Amino acid sequence: MDSIQKDVLPGLNSVWFVDEMKGWAVGNSGKIFGSTDGGTSWSEASNIVSSNLNTIEFIDQDNGWIGGNNGVVLYTQNGGSVWSVSNVGNPVAIKKVKFINATTGWAISDSLRIYKTLDGGATWTFLTSTFPQIKLLEDAVFLNERNGFITGSYYSVIGYKYFLVKTTNGGVSWSFGDSFNGHEPSALSFVDSLNGFIVVDYFNIHKTTNGGATWIVGTVYDRTGITSIYMFDHQTGWATGREGTILKTIDSGSTWRKQLVPVQDEFSSIMFVNSNTGWAIGQNNTLIKTSDGGITSLNGKNEVVELPRTFNVMQNFPNPFNPTTTIRYSLKEAAYVKIKIFNLAGELIRVSDQGFKQTGTHQFIFDASGYSSGVYIAVVEAGNMRKSIKMMLLK
Structure with missing residues (x-):
């Protein structure tokens, strides 16, 4: 890792870069920050809303979306020069925004209320409330206009239940997928409509080559807890976890190696714009960057080099x-x-x-x-x- 920033972006929740230089970050109290130098420096955009902003995603240089509390969705069609405000119509916390092109996308709340847009985010339609009453979103991915996956959990009389659900009609209806024998599916990453990866029980990574019809049990065993996964292509990907954990695969998930990371923060997400340049978000407003795909070892040792700063x-x-x-x-x-x-x-x-x-x-x-x-x-x-x-x- 070649750079680390702490407390530069207060209340940091999500970061997205469209190339090696230009990126956006969102946080609490409606904060939006932009960078044009790869994250070295940031400038704050004018506050458009006051709600906490939870997630940001672009599909190209121009079209991007931000999901926030109170049903807020912001969207831009000019690379962030102007952000327009929309709302899904309910005071829910939007945790994921997923788009497959400039017009078609979904906004998903932490309570698994799903909304769809066909006009780039200007208007939204509520799709479904067929999930169990008490539920929590883990992750979501849409592969095309029809097929998508969601992982989550709900509370029943016998405790928490975890699930993977799939839609084949654009989110109108959902069916339960692989039960993983009672184990807990969480983070998702697909590289195309057939090949994808899923974190199970927060310490293992499974793989599918047939669009989620079946899953191949992985070999990762990281008890620190895997929190997110990002596959750049069929071979190369990264997973983040607690205690400064970042894992990398270069063989399509057959093996994962721990990378040398300069902090012991818990990382919540990671993204790359190419096979070398990527960013990871940690707790305490930490943002780290690599320009060489991450260092797997230093002097033959795979260990974190920084001691804890707090109790x-x-x-x-x-x-x-x-x-x-x-x-x-x-x-x-x-x-x-x-x-x-x-x-x-x-x-x-x-x-x-x-x-x-x-x-x-x-x-x-x-x-x-x-x-x-x-x-x-x-x-x-x-x-x-x-x-x-x-x-x-x-x-």
């Missing part, structure tokens, strides 16, 4: 879980660590004395075999600092 407790993985889950925490400086587990009633049910831990990232495996289903609170105490996370045990 942080990552979300347990997996979550929900049964019966074990991993709690990871990072220390800016050495400290004596204890981990306490509480039930939702506030009762202390377990204490784990971790002892004196050095600067760096550590983990604790919580075994809940003797406990009933429900929400639990894990509190990590490091010296005089403490942070907590919620965990869901489903049996």
